[in-house]
Amino acid sequence: MFADPGFWIVQLLNGLQFSMLLFLLSVGLTVIFGLMNFVNLAHGSLYALGAFVGWSWVNVSGSYWLAFFLAPVCVAAVGALLYVTLIDRMRAAGPLNQVLVTFGLIFVFLDVFRYFWGDFTLGVDKPALLAGGFEIAGQIYPAYRLFIIALGLLVLAGLWVVLERTNVGATIRAGVDNSEMASCLGINVEKVFFIVFCVGCALAGLAGVVAAPLFSVSPGMGIELLIPTLIVVVIGGLGSLKGAIAGSLLVGMLQTFGQVLAPQLASMLVYLLLAATLIMRPQGLFPARA
Amino acid sequence: MLRLDGLRLVLAIVLFAGGCGYAFTSDFFGKELLAEIAIFAILAMSLDFLAGFAGMVSLGHAAFYGAGAYIYALLSIWQDWGAPMAMLAATLFCGGAGWVIGAVTSRTQGIFFIMATLAFGQMAYVYVFENRAIGGDDGMSGVPRLDLSGIGIDLNDPSIFACFLVVMAGLVFVLFVWLLRSGFGRALVGMHRNEARMRALGLPLIRYKAAAFAVAGAVAGFAGTLGAQHSMFVSPDYLHWTNSGLVLVIVILGGLESLIGPALGAAVVIALKHEISTHTEHWAFFVGLFLIVAVLAGGKGLYGLLASVRDWAAAKRQPGGGDA
Numbered sequence: 001m002f003a004d005p006g007f008w009i010v011q012l013l014n015g016l017q018f019s020m021l022l023f024l025l026s027v028g029l030t031v032i033f034g035l036m037n038f039v040n041l042a043h044g045s046l047y048a049l050g051a052f053v054g055w056s057w058v059n060v061s062g063s064y065w066l067a068f069f070l071a072p073v074c075v076a077a078v079g080a081l082l083y084v085t086l087i088d089r090m091r092a093a094g095p096l097n098q099v100l101v102t103f104g105l106i107f108v109f110l111d112v113f114r115y116f117w118g119d120f121t122l123g124v125d126k127p128a129l130l131a132g133g134f135e136i137a138g139q140i141y142p143a144y145r146l147f148i149i150a151l152g153l154l155v156l157a158g159l160w161v162v163l164e165r166t167n168v169g170a171t172i173r174a175g176v177d178n179s180e181m182a183s184c185l186g187i188n189v190e191k192v193f194f195i196v197f198c199v200g201c202a203l204a205g206l207a208g209v210v211a212a213p214l215f216s217v218s219p220g221m222g223i224e225l226l227i228p229t230l231i232v233v234v235i236g237g238l239g240s241l242k243g244a245i246a247g248s249l250l251v252g253m254l255q256t257f258g259q260v261l262a263p264q265l266a267s268m269l270v271y272l273l274l275a276a277t278l279i280m281r282p283q284g285l286f287p288a289r290a
Numbered sequence: 291m292l293r294l295d296g297l298r299l300v301l302a303i304v305l306f307a308g309g310c311g312y313a314f315t316s317d318f319f320g321k322e323l324l325a326e327i328a329i330f331a332i333l334a335m336s337l338d339f340l341a342g343f344a345g346m347v348s349l350g351h352a353a354f355y356g357a358g359a360y361i362y363a364l365l366s367i368w369q370d371w372g373a374p375m376a377m378l379a380a381t382l383f384c385g386g387a388g389w390v391i392g393a394v395t396s397r398t399q400g401i402f403f404i405m406a407t408l409a410f411g412q413m414a415y416v417y418v419f420e421n422r423a424i425g426g427d428d429g430m431s432g433v434p435r436l437d438l439s440g441i442g443i444d445l446n447d448p449s450i451f452a453c454f455l456v457v458m459a460g461l462v463f464v465l466f467v468w469l470l471r472s473g474f475g476r477a478l479v480g481m482h483r484n485e486a487r488m489r490a491l492g493l494p495l496i497r498y499k500a501a502a503f504a505v506a507g508a509v510a511g512f513a514g515t516l517g518a519q520h521s522m523f524v525s526p527d528y529l530h531w532t533n534s535g536l537v538l539v540i541v542i543l544g545g546l547e548s549l550i551g552p553a554l555g556a557a558v559v560i561a562l563k564h565e566i567s568t569h570t571e572h573w574a575f576f577v578g579l580f581l582i583v584a585v586l587a588g589g590k591g592l593y594g595l596l597a598s599v600r601d602w603a604a605a606k607r608q609p610g611g612g613d614a
Contacts, residue, residue, distance in 0.1 A: 039401050086582070093585075095401040096347050100542055100585050103535045107578030115572060227412050227531070234405045267420060271413035275394065278406050282398045 006137035011260055017145045019252025020152025024207035025225065026232040027159065027244040028200025034176040034239020034288040036091055036193050041102035044226030045109035046201050050075045050208025051217045052113055055122050064127035068209055075205025076198045083197050106223065113219035121216035148210055155203065156245065163241055172196060176239050176288050228255070231270060235277045237284025246285050292343070292470035292549060297600055301550045302463055305557065309456035314449050321448040325520050327560045328455035329513050332462045334540040334552035336509035339466050341538070342547035343475065344502040345482030346396070349404050349534045350411025354384045354507040356529030357414060358514025360424065363433045363524045373436040377515040381508050388507020389500050396499035408531055415529040429525030433518045455516055459553065462509060466549055469505065478502050539581055545593025554592050
């Protein structure tokens with residue numbers, strides 16, 4: 001099995017696919033932190049919300065693609081509502097209070113999911129267009145997983161262009177660097193905060209609706225993926241796009257290859273990586289503010 | 291420094307006497323509830339020592355609780371160690387583990403510290419969850435209780451066991467009062483208030499932080515040995531990070547940096563949780579909402595509320611002298 005190049009390619013693709021899912025989740029979380037110093041433990045719940053809303057849209061309309069576009073919009077709307085009611089006034093409250101309030105939000109979301117969608121797992125069918133597979137090095141690889149990889153790379157490229165090559169991106173980077181100075185220079189930092197928060201939520205929702213056909217949709221799915229996402233963010237360094245990419249790839253690959261090569265150690269490895277990072281580089285690999 | 295003022299003393303006595311009294315007057319369900327409250331009170335006091343007084347907000351406390359429970363269970367089931375020796379060994383192990391983890395995580399601050407403790411806690415959870423040799427996700431049952439029949443105490447009686455746990459919580463309270471009033475405790479509080487100044491005074495910060503973490507870990511592990519004896523069953527759920535979150539919630543709602551507040555918080559939150567869950571299966575929704583509202587309202591928890599009532603009453607008694 002190990003001598004077969006097809007095996008390694010498939011595992012590499014699996015790792016890449018998981019990395020991209022982690023990237024979609026962690027990039028929102030990390031930029032929100034970098035910009036607003038805000039820790040949102042409920043980010044995983046927004047991911048689950050994306051999956052549930054996606055499931056409902058699929059059931060109502062029968063079209064996965066409608067859900068694909070509408071679920072992130074719905075999640076962003078919920079994010080906007082959260083921002084106005086809660087997040088905005090928690091920004092100056094310090095990490096402890098932020099952790100507590102968003103921890104409370106996790107519980108609230110958990111029961112909202114149970115109330116509206118029931119306490120069991122739901123399935124979403126893959127879109128017909130991507131139901132098949134491609135033959136790669138003698139192995140059939142599902143097209144849907146390739147689609148996730150492509151989508152992740154697309155989002156990555158899009159974010160990179162926006163952040164590094166446009167005025168909007170420069171505004172956001174200025175806000176991350178020094179929000180007081182940025183606002184002195186006439187940038188409406190509050191507006192930037194709000195938009196970035198909504199985009200981060202939309203990406204979490206996108207991750208949810210994309211993950212729905214792959215994993216089952218259940219109320220606890222957000223809590224499950226929250227911890228790996230936080231680990232990605234801490235390893236990569238809070239607030240940086242580069243860090244989110246590096247962290248997602250490291251965690252995604254380590255988890256995937258660990259599961260194949262050393263199943264006993266697989267889940268421990270990620271935590272060991274985190275511990276090692278914290279000891280050697282407490283600020284993460286690519287901190288936004290060095 | 292912790293002042294053992296009137297309010298703290300009165301609260302401690304009321305909680306202790308109330309707990310002991312309730313252990314013998316309530317129905318079976320009430321006794322189970324009381325036992326859970328006493329265990330969470332111990333956990334919450336140890337987290338308050340760490341987070342409130344020493345300023346190290348840990349989100350990995352459940353790992354020590356679970357480690358204590360598992361080590362007690364393993365030693366008493368497999369190795370046939372007597373319960374006292376197993377409890378001692380589990381407590382000491384958790385203290386040692388706390389020292390190491392504290393020394394590593396103390397290099398980070400603020401949200402990084404919270405994340406680091408969360409990660410170490412989850413690491414322990416995953417290890418236990420996936421280790422089939424110690425039961426994996428099924429856990430282990432048949433955990434024995436301490437045998438005090440030699441001095442005429444039968445801990446298998448629910449009333450007596452609940453009362454025993456309340457006494458243990460009382461002893462932990464006394465231990466922390468003593469620690470916080472010692473030079474060690476004062477150094478920790480000083481470090482929390484002004485780290486730069488304590489460093490300038492020559493305090494080895496990392497060593498003190500690691501020691502604080504070791505004490506909190508040992509007490510949480512001790513609570514774990516009691517928890518395992520209470521339910522006579524251990525499972526990976528003991529270590530899950532949502533439990534760490536729950537303990538932190540109890541500390542905050544009870545009143546950070548008040549020591550007795552978290553014990554009161556344990557009584558209120560655990561009772562509330564059970565009360566709500568008898569009326570609706572969606573108790574998590576209301577607990578979450580309650581937490582959000584409580585944090586938004588600011589304030590210093592239940593203890594802070596009682597303290598301001600006391601000050602207000604004192605000011606009213608003494609016209610002109612508002613500063614009581």
